[in-house]
Amino acid sequence: MSYSEAPQKMELNSNEIVDFKNGKKAVFAKFIEVYKDRIYNNVIRFVCNQNDAEEITQRVFIKCYQECSKFRGEAKLSVWIFRIAYNESLNFLKKRNKWVFDEAISHKRRTIQAPIVFENLERQDKKELIEKAMRILKADERWVLILWCYEDLSYNEIAVYTGFTLSNVKIKLHRAKQQLKQELEPFKNHFYE
Amino acid sequence: MNDAKLKTLLKTFYFPKLSSSKNLKEAVLRQLETQKQIENTVFSTLPLRSISLWGVALCTFLGIFFILKALPNEFLKRLDFLINFPVEYSFLVLSALFAVFVSDQFFIKKRNVL
Numbered sequence: 001m002s003y004s005e006a007p008q009k010m011e012l013n014s015n016e017i018v019d020f021k022n023g024k025k026a027v028f029a030k031f032i033e034v035y036k037d038r039i040y041n042n043v044i045r046f047v048c049n050q051n052d053a054e055e056i057t058q059r060v061f062i063k064c065y066q067e068c069s070k071f072r073g074e075a076k077l078s079v080w081i082f083r084i085a086y087n088e089s090l091n092f093l094k095k096r097n098k099w100v101f102d103e104a105i106s107h108k109r110r111t112i113q114a115p116i117v118f119e120n121l122e123r124q125d126k127k128e129l130i131e132k133a134m135r136i137l138k139a140d141e142r143w144v145l146i147l148w149c150y151e152d153l154s155y156n157e158i159a160v161y162t163g164f165t166l167s168n169v170k171i172k173l174h175r176a177k178q179q180l181k182q183e184l185e186p187f188k189n190h191f192y193e
Numbered sequence: 194m195n196d197a198k199l200k201t202l203l204k205t206f207y208f209p210k211l212s213s214s215k216n217l218k219e220a221v222l223r224q225l226e227t228q229k230q231i232e233n234t235v236f237s238t239l240p241l242r243s244i245s246l247w248g249v250a251l252c253t254f255l256g257i258f259f260i261l262k263a264l265p266n267e268f269l270k271r272l273d274f275l276i277n278f279p280v281e282y283s284f285l286v287l288s289a290l291f292a293v294f295v296s297d298q299f300f301i302k303k304r305n306v307l
Contacts, residue, residue, distance in 0.1 A: 025222070032218045040213035054214060061221040062228070123206065130207040149203050181194045184202070188194055 012077060020077075023068050032061050035078070039085050045146050046089050046139075048131050056092050060085045075160065082161050086143050093139070126187075133183035140164070141176040148173055249291040256284025 012020060012031060019027040039060055044053035063084050071080050134142055140162075147153045147161055158173070159166045194202075214220075259277060 025225075029218060029222060032221055036213045036217050037211075040217070041208065041211055044211065045208045054217070057213060057217060058221050058224065062224055065221075065225055126206045127208075130203065134207065149200050177196060177199060180203075181199060184199075185194060188198075188202075 017071075017073060017077060021068055021071055021073070023065065028065055028068070031064070031077075035081055036061070038078075039081065042082075042146050042150060043085055043089055045134075045150065046086075046143055047093065048135065052092065056085070056089050059092070060088050063088060079161050082147075083163060086162065089143075090139060129187055130180075130184065133180050136183060137176050137179055138172075141172045141179075144169060144172045145176040145180070246291070246294055249287050249294065252284055252287045253291055256281060256288065259284075 011034065012027070016027045016030065020031055036057065040053055040057045043056045043060070044050060047053055047056065060081065064081060067084070071077070134145075137145065144158055144162060144164070147158050151161075153161060155166060155169050155173070158164075159169045162169065164172065259281070
């Protein structure tokens, strides 16, 4: 059986999902094509580092291939791969002890030091400001926020995608939004010059 | 700042849609191929994880068996404990390891099976 290259938003059909569960390479190649940008984008927003995101994305797909037989098809394939992506990202950061420091800081809920000159914030500076604010968030809050913002998911969908309870999602998302707003409030006029 | 503004701000300035590297797919497939070759050895065909699990389970069973055997006589029990203490200590450690393995298995399955 041959499979054509998948466009960006295409999903695997039921036959392809069966073949995917059987670990067929051809359909797995299509699976990568379908999900690679979506996973990569969300992972990079989560870890804030391009090289790490590349590595994690590769690990996610390798994990998917190794565990494809365990996919029972009760949830959407995207839900399954997003959970793997979240777990892999967390494991990656924990192993590298990279986030330990940031997490420790995040518990103290530090605030960003305002730059001395911010009248003419460049695009890169704006990105860095948001990045700093994002790093203050706890990992699970950050992931929930990413799903809400970039995947445009509802509370219920986020709960399905993360495995958190609905009330937990609401709390985490509320905290994340409040924290970000608080951190970015002093600079809000400079984002829309 | 309301939610909609926050969303727009993030979407505009914080990692707007990027394309993953063009050779990501090839890199993954290449890694899988390499992994397959490495795994395809005589040792990889042995279910080492199952063997170690069953080994630890057997040790735990034997440990409990010896402890129970030493119970009836108080004096013998103490003597037996002193003699067998290193062995029993090993059984204790192995039992703990067994518990870790089992929980590890359980959580791996729970996390990734949907």
